[in-house]
Each structure stands twice: as C-alpha cells, then as structure tokens.
Amino acid sequence: xxxxxxxxxxxxxxxxxxxxxxxxxxxxxxxxxxxxxxxxxxxxxxxxxxxxxxxxxxxxxxxxxxxxxxxxxxxxxxxxxxxxxxxxxxxxxxxxxxxxxxxxxxxxxxxxxxxxxxxxxxxxxxxxxxxxxxxxxxxxxxxxxxxxxxxxxxxxxxxxxxxxxxxxxxxxxxxxxxxxxxxxxxxxxxxxxxxxxxxxxxxxxxxxxxxxxxxxxxxxxxxxxxxxxxxxxxxxxxxxxxxxxxxxxxxxxxxxxxxxxxxxxxxxxxxxxxxxxxxxxxxxxxxxxxxxxxxxxxxxxxxxxxxxxxxxxxxxxxxxxxxxxxxxxxxxxxxxxxxxxxxxxxxxxxxxxxxxxxxxx
Amino acid sequence: xxxxxxxxxxxxxxxxxxxxxxxxxxxxxxxxxxxxxxxxxxxxxxxxxxxxxxxxxxxxxxxxxxxxxxxxxxxxxxxxxxxxxxxxxxxxxxxxxxxxxxxxxxxxxxxxxxxxxxxxxxxxxxxxxxxxxxxxxxxxxxxxxxxxxxxxxxxxxxxxxxxxxxxxxxxxxxxxxxxxxxxxxxxxxxxxxxxxxxxxxxxxxxxxxxxxxxxxxxxxxxxxxxxxxxxxxxxxxxxxxxxxxxxxxxxxxxxxxxxxxxxxxxxxxxxxxxxxxx
Numbered sequence: 001x002x003x004x005x006x007x008x009x010x011x012x013x014x015x016x017x018x019x020x021x022x023x024x025x026x027x028x029x030x031x032x033x034x035x036x037x038x039x040x041x042x043x044x045x046x047x048x049x050x051x052x053x054x055x056x057x058x059x060x061x062x063x064x065x066x067x068x069x070x071x072x073x074x075x076x077x078x079x080x081x082x083x084x085x086x087x088x089x090x091x092x093x094x095x096x097x098x099x100x101x102x103x104x105x106x107x108x109x110x111x112x113x114x115x116x117x118x119x120x121x122x123x124x125x126x127x128x129x130x131x132x133x134x135x136x137x138x139x140x141x142x143x144x145x146x147x148x149x150x151x152x153x154x155x156x157x158x159x160x161x162x163x164x165x166x167x168x169x170x171x172x173x174x175x176x177x178x179x180x181x182x183x184x185x186x187x188x189x190x191x192x193x194x195x196x197x198x199x200x201x202x203x204x205x206x207x208x209x210x211x212x213x214x215x216x217x218x219x220x221x222x223x224x225x226x227x228x229x230x231x232x233x234x235x236x237x238x239x240x241x242x243x244x245x246x247x248x249x250x251x252x253x254x255x256x257x258x259x260x261x262x263x264x265x266x267x268x269x270x271x272x273x274x275x276x277x278x279x280x281x282x283x284x285x286x287x288x289x290x291x292x293x294x295x296x297x298x299x300x301x302x303x304x305x306x307x308x309x310x311x312x313x314x315x316x317x318x319x320x321x322x323x324x325x326x327x328x329x330x331x332x333x334x335x336x337x338x339x340x341x342x343x344x345x346x347x348x349x350x351x352x353x354x355x356x357x358x359x360x361x
Numbered sequence: 362x363x364x365x366x367x368x369x370x371x372x373x374x375x376x377x378x379x380x381x382x383x384x385x386x387x388x389x390x391x392x393x394x395x396x397x398x399x400x401x402x403x404x405x406x407x408x409x410x411x412x413x414x415x416x417x418x419x420x421x422x423x424x425x426x427x428x429x430x431x432x433x434x435x436x437x438x439x440x441x442x443x444x445x446x447x448x449x450x451x452x453x454x455x456x457x458x459x460x461x462x463x464x465x466x467x468x469x470x471x472x473x474x475x476x477x478x479x480x481x482x483x484x485x486x487x488x489x490x491x492x493x494x495x496x497x498x499x500x501x502x503x504x505x506x507x508x509x510x511x512x513x514x515x516x517x518x519x520x521x522x523x524x525x526x527x528x529x530x531x532x533x534x535x536x537x538x539x540x541x542x543x544x545x546x547x548x549x550x551x552x553x554x555x556x557x558x559x560x561x562x563x564x565x566x567x568x569x570x571x572x573x574x575x576x577x578x579x580x581x582x583x584x585x586x587x588x589x590x591x592x593x594x595x596x597x598x599x600x601x602x603x604x605x606x607x608x609x610x611x612x613x614x615x616x617x618x619x620x621x622x623x624x625x626x627x628x629x630x631x632x633x634x635x636x637x638x639x
Contacts, residue, residue, distance in 0.1 A: 057542055079541040092539035096557040106543040109553070157544065 008032035009161060009193050010056065015065030017051050025051040027217045029065070033195060038187050039222075040196045040204040043214030044240070052214070053163050053197050058082050069161065080109075085154030085162040089169050091146045093138035099149050100125070100134030106157040124152040127186070144175045151183070155190070164196045168203070180207055201241050205229070213237050233274050235359045238283040245289075245328055247282040251358060258353050265324030270299050270353040275360030286317070286331040288355040292339035295350030304328065306345045316341075322349060393610045400607035407611035417595075417612070424592040427506065427581070428574035431513045435570050436563060438514070439521025443562075446522070447529045461522050469516060473583040476512050477503055504586025512584040513577055520573065521566045528562025568627055572620050592616055 010033035017026040026048040033039050041049035054060045056067060058079035066075050074082055085106075093102050100121050101108075107117045125131055128148035138146055147167060154162050164183070168176045184207050187194050198204055204211045205225040212222040215236045221228060232238040235246060249263040251273075259273045261282055271282050295301055304322035314334055318341060322328040330349060332338060341347060397407055410417050446457045464472065479486055480502035487499040502508055532555065540550035578593040585591075590598075592612055599609030 059538055059542075079538075080544050080546055082542075083544070084542065086539070086542040088535060088539055090533070090535060092533070092535045094536060094540070094554055096554070096560075105540070105545070105553070109540075109543065109545040109549050153543065 007035060009035040009037075009070060010195070011066075011068040012052070012056075013066045013068070015052075015055065015062045015067060017048075017055060017060065018063045024063075024217050026055070026062075029219055031212060031219060031222065033193060034209075036191050036193055038184070038194045038196065038207060038209045040198060040208040040211045041214060042198060042201060042204040042211050042240075044199060046216075047214040048217040048219075049197050049199075049212075049214045050165060053165055053195065056161075056195065057084055057086050057163055083157075083159050083161075085157065085159040087147075087150045087154045087162065087164040087167045089166040091138070091150045091170075093146055093149055093153075095138060097138075098134060099130070099136050099138060099141070102138060102149055103134075103153045103156050105153065110157065120156055124156040127155070128152045128182075143171055144179060147171065147179060148182075151186070155186070155192070159192075161193045161195065164194060166197055166199070168198075176203075183207065205241070213240060215240070232283065232357065233359070235281050235283065238357070238359060243286050243329060243331075244283040245286060246359075247284075247323060247325075249280060249282055249358075251278045251280055259358055261358050263323060267302060267323055269356065269358075271356045271358040272354060274357050277360040280358040280360060282356055282358050284351055284356040286329040288351050289330045290350045291318070291330055291332060291341070292347055294339075295348045298350030299353050300356070301348060301350040304347050304349045306341050306343050306347060308343060309341060320347070320349065394614055396606055397610035397614045400610070407607045408615075410608060410611070411615065417608075420590050420592055420595040420612075423506075423590060424575060427509060427513065427577075427589070427591060428571050430510055431517055431574045432567050432571045434510070434514050435517040435521040436525075436567055438518050439525050439566060440559075440563070442518070442522045443525035443529055446526055458526075461519050464515070464519060469579050470583075472515065473512055473580050476508065476515070476584055480508055480511065503584055504588065506585070506589050508584035508586070509581045509589045509591075512580040513574060516577075516580060517570045517574060521570055524566035524569055525559065525562045528559055528565065532558045564627070564630070568623065572623065575616060575620060 010031075012029045012031040015026060015029040016024055018024045029048075029052060031052075041052055043049045051060065055062050056069075058074070058077065062075060066073055068074065069082070069084070093099075094105065097105065103124050104117045104121045107120060112120075121134065125134060128151055130145060130148055130152070133141065133145070138149060141149065147170075150167070154164075167183075168179050171179060180203060183194075183196075186192075196204075196207065208225055210222055211225055211228050213220045213228065213236070220234050221232065221237050223231075228237065229241050232241065232244075238244040239246065247263050247269065249261040249269065251259050252262050252268070253260045254273055257273055258270055261269045261271055261280055263269060263282070269282050271280075290298055302322050304320040306318060307321055307326060308319040310317040310319075311334075315331055316334055316338065318330045318332075319326070320328040320330060328349075339347070398405060400407075411421075442457070442461065446454050446461075449457060478484055481487070482499040482501065486502060487496075490496045491499060502511065536554055536558070537550050540554045541547070545553065576593050577591060578597065581589050581591040582594050582597075585594075593616075596609045596612045596616075599605045599612070
C-alpha cells in the first residue's frame with residue numbers, strides 16, 4: 001500500500017440528511033477517511049450507510065453539514081464534477097455499449113484522444129483479468145465478469161476515491177469470496193482510497209482497514225475490525241458484529257477501568273467499564289468463556305448446566321443454563337484437550353474482566 | 362385423448378370469432394384484391410397506374426409526406442411528454458396518463474370540427490395571433506396541408522407517448538446516475554446513454570404512428586378542405602363518386618402491401634412483438 005498520509009481525504013462534518021423533513025436518514029455524522037484507506041460502512045438496511053455514500057457521490061444533497069474531499073468543499077459540487085468512481089450493486093453497465101465502450105465511457109466524456117482511451121481501456125481490462133473481452137456486450141458476460149467491468153470502469157479515469165455500493169451482493173458465495181480478495185488486492189496495488197458499503201459483517205471484517213458501523217441513521221463506532229470486535233462501545237455493535245451474550249444489570253461500584261455489576265438474578269460480574277450510565281448490559285463473547293477447569297483462574301465464575309451441544313466441525317457451540325437464563329452460549333475450538341460435555345452435565349464457566357464489557361443503554 | 366377433447370373445446374370457444382373474421386374480413390379482403398386485378402378487365406393495368414397516373418402519384422406522395430411529417434413531430438412532442446412522465450412522481454404520472462388518454466374519449470369527427478373552429482380565419486388562434494401582433498392578418502391554418510398536419514399530429518401524439526413511455530419505464534434510472542458519476546454532464550448522459558436506450562421505443566412509436574397515418578381518412582378530408590387528397594380519401598372518391606372500383610381497390614391493396622412490407626422490413630431489424638408489448 002502507498003503511504004497512508006495523516007491528512008484525511010474525506011471529511012463529513014455534522015452531516016444530516018432527511019428525505020421527508022421529519023425523519024433523519026443520517027444525523028450528526030462526523031467521519032474522516034484517510035488517504036489510501038479501505039473503509040467499510042456497515043449496518044442493517046435503513047441504517048444510513050447507503051445515504052452517506054449517496055451524499056458523497058453527489059446523488060443526494062445533505063440537509064445540513066459539509067462534505068470535504070481533500071481541501072475542497074464538495075457539498076454543492078455536481079455529481080460529474082466530483083471525480084469519484086462508483087461501483088453499483090446492480091453493476092449499472094450500459095447495455096447499448098460494448099465492454100470496451102463501457103470502460104472507455106468516463107474517458108470519452110472527458111474528451112480524451114481516441115488512441116489514449118483505447119490504451120487505457122486495454123490496461124484496465126488487463127487489471128481486472130478480462131483481456132480480449134472488449135468487444136462483448138455486458139449481457140454476454142457472467143455476473144462476476146460484469147462486476148469486474150464495473151470496477152474497471154470506476155478505476156479507469158484514476159479517481160482519487162472509489163465508492164462501492166454492496167458490489168458483491170448479487171454474486172454467489174464462492175464468487176463473492178474471490179471478488180473480495182481481488183478487490184482487496186486492487187486496493188493494495190493501486191493505493192486508492194475505497195469506501196465500501198455492505199450489510200455483511202464478515203465481508204466488512206475481512207476487507208477493511210477500518211469499519212464504520214451505522215444504526216438508525218447514526219454512526220455508532222468506527223475502528224479497525226479487530227478493535228471493533230474486541231472492544232465494542234455499544235450494545236448494538238456488540239450484537240451486530242459476531243455473537244454476544246448480553247446480561248442486563250446495574251453498576252454498583254467503579255474502580256479504575258473496571259466496575260462491578262449486579263445482574264438481574266442477583267449475581268455479580270466484574271466488567272470493563274464503557275460509558276457512564278448505571279443501567280448496563282454486560283456483553284461477553286461466546287469464545288471468551290472458559291469451561292470446566294480452565295474457568296478456575298477467572299475473576300468471574302458461575303455454575304452452569306449444559307442444555308444443548310452443536311457440533312460445527314472446527315468448533316463446538318454449547319447452550320447453557322447459567323445466571324438465571326437458558327440461552328447462554330459458549331463456543332470453543334474442537335481441540336485435542338477439549339472438555340467432554342453432555343446435555344444435563346453441571347459445569348463451571350468463567351471469564352476475565354478484560355473480556356466482558358459493561359455497555360450503557 | 363383428453364388433451365385432444367380439451368383442445369376441441371377451446372376451438373369451439375374461438376369458433377364464432379374465427380367465423381366472423383373469415384366472413385367479414387378475409388372474404389371481403391380477398392374480394393378487394395381480386396377486384397384490383399379484374400376490374401374493369403383482367404390484368405395488372407390498375408397497378409400500372411402507379412407508374413403512369415400523375416394524380417395517383419401526387420396522392421401517394423402527399424400521403425407519404427404528411428405521414429412522415431406527422432411521425433416526426435408526434436415523436437418529438439411525444440418524447441418530451443413521455444420523458445417528463447417518467448421523471449414525475451407516481452401521482453403526477455397517473456394524472457398525466459389520464460390526460461394523455463383523454464382525447465381517445467372524443468370522436469375524431471368532433472375533434473376535427475373543433476380544430477376547424479379553432480384554426481379558422483375568425484377562430485381564437487388567429488384572433489390571438491393578430492391581437493399579439495405576431496401576424497398582420499389571419500393566416501390560413503386550416504383547409505390546407507397545415508390543418509391536416511395539426512389535426513393528425515394531435516391524434517397521433519398519444520400513440521407516440523404511450524409507446525415511448527412503455528419503453529422508457531423499462532430503462533434503469535441507475536444507468537443515467539452511473540453515467541453522471543462517471544463524469545458525464547446531464548446532456549452527455551442523455552445523448553450517450555438514455556437516448557440510445559430509447560431507440561427501440563422510437564422505432565416502435567415511429568412505425569405505429571407512420572402506419573396509422575398512412576390510412577387517415579376523416580381528419581384530412583375535413584381539415585384539408587378537399588384540397589389535400591391523401592390515399593384513403595382518394596380511394597373513397599374512386600369508390601363513391603367515379604365508381605372506378607379497380608383503381609380504388611388497387612390503391613387499397615397497395616396501401617396494405619406497403620404497411621405489411623414495412624412491418625416485415627422492421628421485423629428484420631427489431632423484435633416487433635416486444636415493440637408493441639405483446
């Protein structure tokens with residue numbers, strides 16, 4: 001990757017968008033995207049991620065706030081003057097043009113000489129490994145090939161920024177994984193800034209330098225995938241990314257970065273403090289829970305009873321009755337030294353204070 | 362056996378319609394074709410008139426010219442209306458559709474007389490033109506080719522609008538957005554992406570309007586004031602007044618062959634079935 005400079009390429013400043021004047025599709029958005037970064041906007045449908053992308057592309061105007069690309073305020077700049085490449089979910093290839101003409105389109109409208117266009121189209125086709133298909137019609141290509149054409153078309157005019165709106169949504173799983181790899185590879189090779197929208201958390205985690213999680217029009221958290229997973233700062237993020245056991249309770253005492261929480265059934269938990277409120281949900285990842293003898297060293301220890309065991313091949317997923325509930329999930333690797341469990345067995349579970357977070361409402 | 366008897370039942374259902382079509386359409390049509398080569402005596406001399414008779418040729422040329430101009434103007438006006446409809450909100454779209462269909466509820470006869478009243482030298486159009494000082498004295502807008510064109514375009518625009526609108530609705534709006542995001546101005550996006558994609562609609566609407574225009578009778582008869590003789594009126598004169606049935610039927614046959622020929626030629630280029638939405 002080319003050197004990621006500290007100067008942000010894209011800045012959203014207090015951006016708000018309302019389509020009907022009543023409900024905000026996006027509110028109070030402040031977000032910076034570094035030059036050369038691969039940032040993913042992740043969230044359920046209607047969370048504001050696509051609206052954010054659409055405003056950056058210029059198809060929608062913010063109701064309030066400014067958007068900068070580099071030093072330039074582009075809030076009121078026309079779509080075609082923004083110089084931002086975009087890849088659409090349904091590819092949006094022009095059916096009246098050949099593959100070559102599709103890719104050459106951004107160059108043609110910029111009135112580049114024909115010879116230069118031909119040269120750049122050839123190179124763009126090679127970049128997405130579609131050599132020799134310039135004269136085909138888009139309709140004659142497979143879904144994966146069409147998506148590659150769309151990517152080549154968004155990159156061929158060397159934009160400073162490429163937006164990808166759920167570009168792999170229509171592909172089957174295998175092709176999806178291959179395209180994820182190829183996009184990531186292109187990003188690394190070209191050093192271009194990419195902003196990617198998806199509702200698929202695995203896709204977001206595998207591809208991104210950073211992930212911005214949206215919910216109900218708000219940016220919840222933006223961080224590197226690992227940090228986002230290990231240290232979510234809201235219940236929504238903890239539940240949207242991967243799986244979490246969430247235990248509602250009340251903070252009794254705070255000391256240092258930790259707090260002791262009284263759960264609904266009276267049990268106490270020592271957790272990492274996040275936020276200031278006293279009403280909290282203690283979130284603990286299923287794979288961070290120790291089972292059997294391994295639980296002995298943990299600060300939080302509870303008796304439990306096995307209800308159900310699912311064998312997932314490389315993993316075991318166990319449902320337990322613990323802490324007054326019957327949906328406590330524990331996952332552990334199918335390792336040689338695993339604890340042997342059977343439904344009905346009593347077992348001790350435990351986890352460290354660092355691995356569970358007391359998240360505010 | 363069962364499927365055979367079921368087919369027989371279907372045939373019974375369509376039989377009345379088939380009989381009616383054969384007796385009232387194909388038999389008379391055959392008669393027309395037969396008359397064109399037998400009256401007044403057997404042979405192709407009626408068709409020879411296409412190459413020798415100046416009045417026949419003038420009528421054919423007038424018909425082609427008027428049909429061509431009507432088609433061009435109706436396409437231009439219809440394209441604008443269809444484009445606006447596509448861009449409008451669903452509610453406005455519905456309202457516009459009703460307004461486009463409204464003229465179909467009024468008889469062509471009534472509409473033609475209305476045009477005569479509107480466009481006459483004492484009519485409101487001329488009064489307005491004179492009052493605004495755009496012209497010094499009333500211009501003749503009716504009882505000539507201009508009148509015929511105005512009347513025919515008025516009848517034809519809805520056909521153009523409906524065909525073009527159906528075509529435009531099938532075009533993904535995302536394509537124009539994509540073109541803009543790739544650096545195309547509004548006009549470039551229209552010219553390079555939207556317009557080419559409406560080509561099938563333009564061809565379809567053009568063919569429809571042109572073919573319908575070729576056979577126009579009432580509008581040219583009334584708005585042309587007897588001075589603009591299109592082929593249908595020419596045929597009527599031969600049958601009703603001069604009783605030259607051979608000439609009349611020959612022209613009718615020629616018109617039909619021309620229309621079928623055009624459709625056939627078109628079918629070589631585009632999918633005709635899709636054009637007319639069947």
